[in-house]
Amino acid sequence: MSLQEVNKHAVLPPIISRSDKEFLESMQRYIITETKKVGCNEEGPAEEYYTIYRNVFDKHHREILFQIIDYVNSYKSILTSIKKEYDAFIETIKKGRRTAFYLHGKLKVMAAEPTALVYHQRRAIQLEAKVRIIENNSKVIQSQIEEMKQLRAEYDKKEVKLCASTRQLWRPIPGMTLQDSVNLDALNKYKQHLEDKYIKCKQDMSTQYVPAQKKADLDEEMIVLLKRRDLAESLNKDLQFRLTFSEKAGDIVFAYGEQNTYHRPNCLALAQIIYNECGLHKKALLCLCKQGQIHEAVEQMQQFKDFTFDDLINLITACPQAELVKCLTQERDGKPPFLSFALAVLHLFSVDMKKVGIKLLQDVSKGGKDEIEHLVMGDSFCSLEKWQDMANICLQNGFENLSNDIMSILRSQAGVSEISEDDSTNLMEHVFW
Template sequence: MNPSIGRSRNPILPPIPSARDRKFLLSLEDFIKTETEKLSAAGQLDDEQQYIIYGQVFEKLIEHCAEYQDILTAIKQEYEEFIDVLRQGEIDATHLQAKLKSLTSEPTTLMYYRKRATELEERIELINLDSDRIERELQKLLKQTSMKHPPVKEKSPEKEEINPYSLIPGMSIEDSLDMAALENYQQQLDDKKQQLISSMNTKYVPIQRKQELDLKLSLALQEREEAELLNKKLMDSYQKKRVIADAISFWAKSNKNVGLYETLAEVIEKESELKATDESAPTNVFDDLEPRKSMEAESLLEYVERFNELLVSGQYKAAALYAAHSPRGILRNIETMERFKAVIQPKDQDPPLLLFFEAVIGSSNLARHPVNAALTLEGVKCALANNKVELVVHWVTQQRVTFSEPLGDVIWDYGEKEPQHKVTCLALAQLIYRKCSSLRKAALCMCVQGQIQGVLDYTYQSKRFLLDDYLFLLKKCPTMELINGLTKEWDGKPAALSVGQAVLSLLCTDHKEYGFKLLENIGQCGEDALEQVILNDAVCTAEGWVEIAEECSNNNYKQLSERIMSVVTSQDGVVEIPPKDEDAKIMEHVYM
């Protein structure tokens, strides 16, 4: 039977017995509203402040309801204890995260002391064998020499006698005759002697001490292994019990249509299937519902320790793969790169730093696991330094890196230094510049590759290509095809540069000849062609054309200079300034 039958849809509130209670409830509501608005206006309203407000309301309610004071106080106390437990859990998780951060940069070498001791013992044994062999050869040579030349008995060296009349080292003649100075010097010698004796007792220990420490280390390692095995068994047992406990709790909160035994059997079967199909699956089916920060921090700490072990033991490729697939990308950063860079490169092997970048960038994806621009730049520099151009091509074409203008500059510079790779580097740089919206450099790459028609299409279609960008192209890569394309209409659009503007910009560079050649080509198109160009140039002024004419004259283009000057001086309102006026301009407009 449905328990809701016979009840009204709206919940029935308990009646307020008196005006006093009604007034009290209204005062509580006003208090909550006032405090909330006050904290919201100050930007301080958070969960903690709301808890304080409602705690004060609860205390007022307890004081008002004298009949239920004991039970309400008990309820409030239980809630406060529960909240304290939650706070303590957050504090513990924060401490674990801090511990993780402090230990990420400290490699764990304890596990390799035993291995290092074994290596040193083997070296000592080899040295002893070599010493014995050399000693035998030396004895043999001495024996042969003594047979040819009998040894001459040497007089035993006599003990060196100290001259009491010689100067004391470190003292002048006057001090050596002063009793107080001699006593002071003797005291200094005694202090130095005591320091040496103290150093011998504190800074040096017998070799037996090392043997004791090695024994303690081996025992500690053995105890650690045993503790790890025991911990693993206890964790497995705990996980099994937790699965059963969570299943029982879940069954108790359900409608109990299915029996407890069937529910437990289903959960255990599901747990077994998860372990069999996916080793990386959580050990408990309820872990996804209740994640614990502390357990996550501990797993990250173990991951970092394992990475340190691989790096210290010289397994650089395995360590690089471990860093590339690190959870949350905690090892995919500049700090890890610096650790690989500090490793000495093994002979006849790839550099450890290159192995790191191959693993990290090769496993990256711009959508899910992007490699930041700084790490990308260092990786490409490392690959190019080792002449791995094909590796850079793979990274860029597969979009494994973060595109940036400095990245394109690095690849461009490498192509300039290595002519055999220039074509490939120009194509890569062009792709990168276009991705990072560096329009002028992308167009420059196309110009250097001879794709002039593509450059003109690209520049005229782009609304963000400005006058400075066109002048940049003209100065960096001037060709007659490009100059003609920029000074003429293109696909119904007006020219990007006027003829005078283009020639003036070329005169400021080492490519003046291109400007003179452009003017000559225009002059060959007809008698009035050059005149029409000058008269229709709305950007370059008469003074600019006079400057062009002077440059033509200075570079042995006399006829071209005269034609330009004749066109300029023939315009209405333009007169030629006499040369004797030094402070006057070459041309001036007279407005009638």
């Protein structure tokens, strides 16, 4: 608001003096400064404008009043009345706004009351339903308690009657004579005996007998284990797959078993299955021999009948066991042996398996001359020269009796004579003469 606008609407007559002009300009500057500080525009808010104008009026009240008295002393009461009415009007407007704000809030509360009432009614219905359920449960529990009390009272009555009927003090104490039953020392001794017996029974109950609850727990555990087993079997059926068997796979499993002692039995069994599926019966027999199943291996060998001398030699070389050599060099069910005993022993000594060969010689020497003669006479694979080499091996390793027995059996054969190394007799002389 400019100075011209103030002069245009002024009630007082124009102030021409310099002091009046400066006074009005100071008031105008104050109003503009306060308006900028508050940050309100010309459109409002009206309350802030009222506060600014009231402050400027209060600040310059005395000066304005003195100036008004100087110019028009008769307007003093009128202006004072106008100011009071203006203040009262502003206060009435403020009060009306406060009342409207309060009534607006109250109106919102009243509008929300029906919804809250519905919620409270719904919650009340839910709580009433819960109360009815709890009351019904309480009645059932109370009836069960009353029934238990009644049964307990009946049981107590029966127990009292039973105790009253069995309580016959005139009868003698079991295990005591009538004379001992009236003797205090005997009674104390018998009491101690009963206490010891009671303690022993309690100990036996805790150590020798299993509680019924323990049995029930074990039954539950067994049921759970059976269910797990059934589940595992069903999963196993679903997850089964067919292996592709090959000789290479069998060789890998066999080599792994030879290197790892802990897994050796399982690896040999698996390698045997793979070799059988591939038709490699020779390697399957080697797996059986490695597992110690010598007799089963020999039985399978009789079924296939396609083993050569070299195959048998390779078998005892790969699995140098005295029991295997015995089974291969013995007759079975009236059939000749698979391998010559002499050839087997000579081969073992030739490949530095002297320990196994000596074990075989020890076992043969225990059987006596009859067993040696049976081996020599029943050997259709080995020549007499090989048996003579066998005798030399026995002599070199300390088996002199065994060597002499072999040489004696060889000499006893018709047309056989011992030829010394120095003898120059021609073996084929009888052919040319």
